[in-house]
Amino acid sequence: MTAEELQETIARQFGRSLHIRTLDTGSCAVCEQEIRLLAAPHYDLQRLGFFFTPAPRHADLLLVTGPMIRAFEVAARKTYDAMPGPKIVVATGACALGGVYPADPFTHGTVDAVLPVDVWIPGCPPSPLALLQGLGVAVGRLAGKVRDLPFTVDDDPERTRGDS
Amino acid sequence: MTPLDFLYAAAAAWITAALVGVLAARTAGGLLACCAVSALGGVAAAAGGGWSLVYGDTPVVSPGGATVVGGPLQLQATSLAGVFTALLGVVAVAIAWYAPRYHTPSGGTALYVAAYNVALLGCLAVLTAGGMVTFLVAWETMSLACYLLILRHPRAFPVARGAFWFLALSEAGFLLVVAAFVILSAKTGYTTLAGISAHSELVPGGWRAAAYLLALTGFGFKAGLVPLHVWLPEAHPVAPADGSAFLSGVVVKMGVYGIALFAFRLAPPAGAWPGLVTMGGGAVTAAIGILYAMAERDIKKFLAYSTIENTGIIVTAFGAAMIFHASGQRALWAFLLIAGIYHVANHGCYKTLLFLEAGVTEHATGTRDMDRLGGLVHRLPRSAVIAFVGTLGIAALPPLNGFVSEWLIFQGLFQGFRTGSHLTGILIVLAAGILGLTGGLAVYAFVRGFGIPYLGMPRTRQAAAASDDGQPAGGPALLAVACVALAVGAPVVLYALGKAARTVTGVTLGPLLLPGNLTVIPAHTDFAAFSPTYLAVFLTCALAVPLLIYLAGRPRAGSASVPVWDGGIVSFKPRMQYSAMTFSAPTRVTFNALYRPSISVSRPSDDDPAGRSGPVHYEAQVTPAFQRYLYRPLVRCLEWLADLVRPMQSGDVNLYLLYVFAVILLAYLLGAV
Amino acid sequence: MTLWFIRGLRRGVVTTRYPARPDPSARFLPTPPAFRPRALTRETAGRLAATCPSGALRLDDLTLVYDVGRCTACGRCAAEAPAAVQSSGEFELAATVRSELIKRIPLRETS
Numbered sequence: 041m042t043a044e045e046l047q048e049t050i051a052r053q054f055g056r057s058l059h060i061r062t063l064d065t066g067s068c069a070v071c072e073q074e075i076r077l078l079a080a081p082h083y084d085l086q087r088l089g090f091f092f093t094p095a096p097r098h099a100d101l102l103l104v105t106g107p108m109i110r111a112f113e114v115a116a117r118k119t120y121d122a123m124p125g126p127k128i129v130v131a132t133g134a135c136a137l138g139g140v141y142p143a144d145p146f147t148h149g150t151v152d153a154v155l156p157v158d159v160w161i162p163g164c165p166p167s168p169l170a171l172l173q174g175l176g177v178a179v180g181r182l183a184g185k186v187r188d189l190p191f192t193v194d195d196d197p198e199r200t201r202g203d204s
Numbered sequence: 205m206t207p208l209d210f211l212y213a214a215a216a217a218w219i220t221a222a223l224v225g226v227l228a229a230r231t232a233g234g235l236l237a238c239c240a241v242s243a244l245g246g247v248a249a250a251a252g253g254g255w256s257l258v259y260g261d262t263p264v265v266s267p268g269g270a271t272v273v274g275g276p277l278q279l280q281a282t283s284l285a286g287v288f289t290a291l292l293g294v295v296a297v298a299i300a301w302y303a304p305r306y307h308t309p310s311g312g313t314a315l316y317v318a319a320y321n322v323a324l325l326g327c328l329a330v331l332t333a334g335g336m337v338t339f340l341v342a343w344e345t346m347s348l349a350c351y352l353l354i355l356r357h358p359r360a361f362p363v364a365r366g367a368f369w370f371l372a373l374s375e376a377g378f379l380l381v382v383a384a385f386v387i388l389s390a391k392t393g394y395t396t397l398a399g400i401s402a403h404s405e406l407v408p409g410g411w412r413a414a415a416y417l418l419a420l421t422g423f424g425f426k427a428g429l430v431p432l433h434v435w436l437p438e439a440h441p442v443a444p445a446d447g448s449a450f451l452s453g454v455v456v457k458m459g460v461y462g463i464a465l466f467a468f469r470l471a472p473p474a475g476a477w478p479g480l481v482t483m484g485g486g487a488v489t490a491a492i493g494i495l496y497a498m499a500e501r502d503i504k505k506f507l508a509y510s511t512i513e514n515t516g517i518i519v520t521a522f523g524a525a526m527i528f529h530a531s532g533q534r535a536l537w538a539f540l541l542i543a544g545i546y547h548v549a550n551h552g553c554y555k556t557l558l559f560l561e562a563g564v565t566e567h568a569t570g571t572r573d574m575d576r577l578g579g580l581v582h583r584l585p586r587s588a589v590i591a592f593v594g595t596l597g598i599a600a601l602p603p604l605n606g607f608v609s610e611w612l613i614f615q616g617l618f619q620g621f622r623t624g625s626h627l628t629g630i631l632i633v634l635a636a637g638i639l640g641l642t643g644g645l646a647v648y649a650f651v652r653g654f655g656i657p658y659l660g661m662p663r664t665r666q667a668a669a670a671s672d673d674g675q676p677a678g679g680p681a682l683l684a685v686a687c688v689a690l691a692v693g694a695p696v697v698l699y700a701l702g703k704a705a706r707t708v709t710g711v712t713l714g715p716l717l718l719p720g721n722l723t724v725i726p727a728h729t730d731f732a733a734f735s736p737t738y739l740a741v742f743l744t745c746a747l748a749v750p751l752l753i754y755l756a757g758r759p760r761a762g763s764a765s766v767p768v769w770d771g772g773i774v775s776f777k778p779r780m781q782y783s784a785m786t787f788s789a790p791t792r793v794t795f796n797a798l799y800r801p802s803i804s805v806s807r808p809s810d811d812d813p814a815g816r817s818g819p820v821h822y823e824a825q826v827t828p829a830f831q832r833y834l835y836r837p838l839v840r841c842l843e844w845l846a847d848l849v850r851p852m853q854s855g856d857v858n859l860y861l862l863y864v865f866a867v868i869l870l871a872y873l874l875g876a877v
Numbered sequence: 878m879t880l881w882f883i884r885g886l887r888r889g890v891v892t893t894r895y896p897a898r899p900d901p902s903a904r905f906l907p908t909p910p911a912f913r914p915r916a917l918t919r920e921t922a923g924r925l926a927a928t929c930p931s932g933a934l935r936l937d938d939l940t941l942v943y944d945v946g947r948c949t950a951c952g953r954c955a956a957e958a959p960a961a962v963q964s965s966g967e968f969e970l971a972a973t974v975r976s977e978l979i980k981r982i983p984l985r986e987t988s
Contacts, residue, residue, distance in 0.1 A: 084892045097769055115772030122769040137978070139931040139947025152975070160978060162970045164931075164949030167906050169895055174971035176896055186970045187977040191911045191943060193963060 050126065051180035054100055056089040058179055061099035061123070065116055066147065067106030070165045071133040075103065083168040090175060096122040101178060104155065107135040108148040120155050128178050132161035132171065139164075206262045208281040210252030211289065211332050217245030218296075218325045225317035235309045238317050242324070243300035249328060250293025257286035257700040260707045264334035264396050275337030278396055283704035284469055285331040287545045288461050291552040292327055294686055295453045299446045302560050302679030306446060306567065316356050316444070323349035323450065330458055336385045336395045343381065343458075347374040347426075350455055353447040354439050366439040373435045377425030381462065384418035387411055388471055397470060404471035416473040419466035420482060427459025428512045429519060430489040431830045437496070440508035441572065445563020448504055452511045453556035457548055460518055467522050468541060468708050476530040476628055483523025483631070487638040490516025494645045495795055498652075498788040499826045502572050503562045506653055507555065510598065513642055514551045518544045520635055521613045524620070527632065531623035536616055538711035539727035542701045543612035549697070550605040550690055554597035557683035560676070561591040565657060568670040574784040576664045577657035583670040586677045588658050593684040597691075599650040600643055603740035605690035608724075610643065611734060615726035622728075645791065652787045661778040694736035695722050785824075800827040903968060909933075909948040910955055911965035912982045917941060921958050922984055928957045939984055945970060946978040 062075055078085040079092065093099050096119045108116065120129070131151040134140050137160055143149035151157055161174035176182030221241040228234025256262070262281045270277040281289075299320075307313045326346030333339035351374070354367040389395050391407040407415070425432045436456075440448045466472075467482070493513030500506040525540035564587045565580065566572050581588040593604070600606035617639070620632030662668035690697060702713045717725060723735040770776075785792075792799055801824045808818035893900045917925075922941045926934045933947035934954065955962040972978045 082891055082893060083895075087892065095769070114774045118767070118769070118772045121764075121766040125764075134931055134933075134947055134949045137944075137946035137975075139933055139944070139949060142932065157975075158973065160946055160972045160975055162909065162946045162948065162972075162978060163968070164951075167903075167968055169893075169900055169903055169906070170968045170970060172895060173969040177971040177973065182896055184971055184973055184977070186945065186967075186972045187974075189965075189967055189970075191909070191945065191965055191967075191980045192982060193911050193913045194915075195913075 047180050050128070053126065054128070054179040055181055058090045058101055058175070059093040059099045060090055060101045060103050060175070061093055061096050061119070063102055063104045063106075063116060063119055065104060065106035065112045065136070065151065066109035067133060067135055071105040071135075071163075074165045074168055075105070075132075075171065077168045078171060083172065085172065085175070088172070088176075096120075097124065099123050099127070101128045101130060101175070102155070104129060104131045104151045104157075105133045105136055106151075107141040108151045108154050109146055110148060111146075113148070113154050116154055128158045129155050130159040130161060130174060130178050131155075131157045132163065132166050132174065134162065134164040137162055206281065207252040207256035207259050207286075208262050208265065208279065208332065210248045210255065211279075211281055211328060212267075214245040214249035214252060214293065215325055215328055217241050217248060218321045218328070221245060222318045222321035222325070225321060226314050229314035229317050230309055230311055232304070232309045235307065235313065235317065236304045238321070239300040239303050242317075242321055243297045245321075245324070246293045246296030246298075246300060248293070249296060250290050252281065253286045253289030253291070253293055253331075254700070255286075256281045256289065257283050257704040259283070260703075261398070264398050272338060272341045274341070275395065276335060278335030278338050279329075279332045280334030280396075280398060281332055282469075283707040284464060284545075285461065286704055287549050287701065288457055289328065289331050291457065291549050292324070292331065292454050294683070295450065295552060295556050296324055298556060298560070298679035298683050299450060300679070301682060302563075302676040303446055305674060305676035306563060307444070312356060316353065316447075319349045319352035320447070320450065323353060323455075327454055327458055331461065334396055334398065336389050336397065336400075339397070340378075340382060340385065344378060346455065346458065347371070347378065350374075350447075350451060353450070354443040356444050356447065357442075360442070362438075363442040366435075366442040369435040370439040373425045373432065377422040377432070377459075380418045380422030380425075382422075384415045384422060384466065387415040387418070392471075397465070400470050407471045409474050412471045412473045413475075413478060415471065416466050416478050417481075420463055420478075420485070423459045423462030423466070424485070425459070426456065427463060427519070428456055428489070428493075428515045429485055430492045430512065430516070431834050433489070433493070433512045434830050434835060436508040436512055437500075437505045440511075440559075441502050441504040445504075445559055445566065448508075449556040449559035449563075452508065452559055453552045456511055456515060457552055460515060460548055463519060464522060464541075464544070467526055472526070472529070474530070476527050476623075476625070479523045479526030479528075479530060480628065480631060481523070482526060483520050483635050486516045486519030486521075486523050487635040488516070489513070490520065490642040491638050491645075492516075492798070494642045494649055495791070495798055496826070497649050498645065498791045499785075499799055501574050501784050503565065503574055503653070503657065504559065504572055506574075506649070507558055507562060510646070510649065510653075511551075511555055513646065514547070514555070514598075517610070517613060517639060517642070518547050518551070520639060521547065521616065524617055524632055524635065527623060527628055528616075531625065531628065533619075533622050534709070534711045535713060535727040536619055536622065538702075538705040538709045538713050539717070540613070540616040541709060542698065542705050542713070542717075543609060543616055545701055545704070546612060546697065547609035550597065550609045550687070553683050553686045553690065554594040554606065557594040557680045557687070558591065558598065560680045560683070561587050561594065564675045564677075564680075565670075568672070568675060569666045571664075571666060574653075574656045577662070577667045578660045578664075578778060578781065579658075579662040579667060580670055581658045583662075583668070584658075584672045584675070586672055587675065587680070590677065590680045590684045591658065592654060593687055594680075595650050595654040597687045599647045601647070603691055603736060603743050605687050605694075608691055608694050608736045610639075612724070612726060614639065615732050619726065619728065619731060648791065649788075652784060656782065656784045656787065660781045661776060663778045663781070663783075692737055692740045694724065698724060798829075800829070801825060802827060904966075906968045907950040907952075908965050908968050909945050909950055909970070910962045911967075912941065912943065913961050913963070914983050915985055916958070916961035917982065917984050919984055921961055924957055925954045925962070928953045937981075939986075941982040941984060943980045943982050944978060945980060946972075946975070 136151045138150035141147050141149050159178040163170050177184045221238050225238040229238050264278050264280045266276050266278050323346055326342050326349055329342030333342055351367055351371045357363055388400050392400050392403040394400050428436050490513045493509050497506050497509035521540045521544035525537050529537040597604040597606040600610045617632055617636035620629045623629055698717055702717050706712050722737045723733050725733050803824045806821045809815045922936050926936045931947050931949045933944045935942040
């Protein structure tokens with residue numbers, strides 16, 4: 041199956057109905073608070089067809105936060121293995137993407153060391169809007185923007201407002 | 205040729221086996237020979253018992269004019285005793301198959317197997333006793349032989365205590381049984397059981413009731429009615445496994461046979477109230493038996509309390525039968541007799557099986573404590589399968605035999621509305637409700653009794669090291685086959701029991717019981733119907749449905765095989781599992797008033813001024829209510845009376861001469877009057 | 878129940894229309910920084926790389942390697958060199974390939 045066919049399959053299967061299982065691999069739980077806000081009336085992810093489920097057997101997408109501490113590795117692997125395919129892994133938060141904690145005897149530092157990650161959502165914590173965009177990218181409803189963002193500002197330094 | 209001939213053969217075989225045992229069972233070959241002869245006797249007894257169900261009562265014979273202590277030896281093979289004899293035979297074969305691998309040949313074993321065969325002989329004699337004296341002598345022989353059985357390892361204190369309780373309560377019961385027989389034979393003038401039964405109208409109503417109550421209590425000691433049951437949980441754990449199996453499977457049934465004898469054959473009491481007393485006692489026994497079973501960690505004590513529960517069920521059936529007889533419902537009278545006796549046969553099979561398996565477990569792991577076992581299904585696979593069949597039977601799950609006999613009993617009880625009186629109808633339904641409670645608790649208890657030792661992970665190293673090699677399996681397997689046969693062959697069994705009931709009660713249930721197409725109908729066609737055979741076939745076929753669904757619906761795409769989702773636990777520790785006591789905790793909390801546990805908790809922080817924590821010690825003991833509140837006061841009362849009388853035996857010769865003088869004076873005065 | 882219903886009707890729908898329409902509250906979100914290459918001398922870049930507590934900035938030859946994924950939007954780099962750093966205002970940062978989040982900011986050439 042080519043990449044396009046895979047994208048198409050994922051969009052067809054998950055585009056309108058996706059079950060998300062969250063996994064905390066040692067985070068400070070602020071990412072979890074933002075994730076929990078997704079179910080609140082203001083953001084309401086259920087209007088988009090996304091649902092939370094506690095059982096990995098019922099889940100399509102694994103939303104991972106935290107720097108993947110080594111003590112959690114077995115449980116993370118078991119959770120991932122328990123999900124039936126096709127499945128998507130989304131790593132979110134600066135910790136999960138390799139920031140804040142380097143690899144040391146207690147943590148891997150990045151989720152990628154243990155699970156194969158499909159979508160990365162930066163933020164500390166990622167706001168619910170960023171999470172919604174990330175989930176939309178994961179199921180192919182939205183296009184990713186960050187590849188084309190340069191993160192540079194090209195105006196004259198003398199003409200910028202020099203705020204300290 | 206009558207069934208009695210088979211029983212003679214069985215008796216001869218068992219006498220031979222006892223002699224072979226005491227002389228030769230020090231060696232393995234001798235033990236094997238003794239067990240082989242014993243098994244032959246068992247086969248003869250089973251054949252004779254089965255035949256006598258359909259043959260009817262043989263005449264009373266006095267073979268060779270022999271006499272036992274105090275009177276002639278009178279034998280008669282009756283259909284009422286038929287099931288009990290057949291059960292005796294089957295249990296004897298199973299235990300004989302089991303014993304050579306279980307016991308190590310030695311002097312103690314030689315005496316043990318000799319005593320066991322004497323006990324078998326005693327039981328057979330009780331069942332074929334045609335006369336009062338024969339019955340009583342056989343009863344005592346059986347009791348004393350069983351006492352020796354329990355005392356296989358006499359050096360340990362619990363063994364001596366268990367054997368003592370057995371003997372003491374046995375003798376107390378014996379006294380009451382003698383009194384009951386004496387009343388009946390004095391009033392009718394006959395000492396043969398057939399004679400008493402034929403002339404029972406000579407016994408006035410009050411004496412009948414007295415004799416029946418004495419018999420109920422006396423035989424209740426042996427059968428295990430509450431509060432007379434105290435010896436069962438003391439004696440069963442300490443006896444060897446096949447001894448406990450024999451006690452629970454056969455000896456307790458002798459008590460039930462005695463109750464059935466006085467309730468149905470010898471002078472049955474008039475009026476509904478003896479039946480109500482019996483039924484009420486049976487229901488209470490069943491409930492209390494299973495409730496105490498829930499609080500036990502020792503497998504054999506647990507099974508002993510379960511025996512008490514099943515005795516309660518059988519006696520409830522008999523009591524309800526008596527009530528129906530008193531209100532003129534003859535069909536239900538015969539039907540509940542059949543149901544009760546069927547339950548006797550079933551319980552004999554699966555309880556013996558479970559005790560034998562408990563013996564295998566004890567030998568393989570070195571412990572009887574459920575909380576030290578676990579995971580035995582992988583280490584003792586043969587035993588696990590056989591024990592599972594027994595567990596399904598005793599938990600009364602379809603399609604096995606426990607379900608069939610309990611269904612029959614319940615259907616009989618549900619027809620309580622056919623007695624004319626509202627009060628008896630309500631009381632019968634109440635008894636049915638209590639039996640329903642015990643049925644549910646029995647399932648719960650046996651899920652625990654099978655699940656904790658056999659399933660899950662081993663809780664100790666001994667359990668992990670258990671092995672099936674060299675463990676006996678033939679005897680229990682035979683009983684498992686018997687359980688299945690009793691269930692699937694229920695129509696055959698009920699036909700035979702129907703014939704036996706006709707001999708005892710004079711009521712022909714045949715056409716009402718089995719209308720020809722393998723279906724059972726509880727005495728009246730307008731009430732219920734059920735076919736054990738069809739149910740067994742149906743359930744077996746139903747197992748094929750998930751298989752077919754799997755074969756048809758298997759995904760064709762590639763699939764990965766991953767472990768079961770367990771919440772992501774890194775490694776399971778055995779202590780994460782249920783223990784036997786935590787599994788039964790809901791029942792123990794609900795029925796706290798019955799158990800009245802004495803709980804002691806000690807924490808290290810209690811003594812430590814700094815309040816540091818550490819392991820907490822928790823101990824809970826179920827109060828032995830009957831020993832403490834019934835037997836100990838009685839014993840103290842007797843001791844007080846003995847203290848009162850003690851001054852008479854002062855040891856002073858002059859006082860004794862005064863006694864002699866006083867008695868002579870009294871005799872002279874009385875003679876002169 | 879009725880009061881709740883009426884209050885709700887008066888308040889109207891509070892659910893955001895994102896992602897179909899932009900969300901007005903997105904203006905206030907803390908976001909990763911954007912850099913002004915003309916203000917990024919080598920020395921400034923070194924100071925910024927040392928200040929970043931989460932390892933998002935690294936000085937590499939002639940570029941500042943900026944890992945957007947590791948940024949926690951703490952603002953220390955903006956406080957250190959306000960002329961070179963300002964908030965990017967971008968919060969839609971999901972990437973399917975990790976390297977899409979690693980930006981190489983060219984430093985100002987100093988002769």
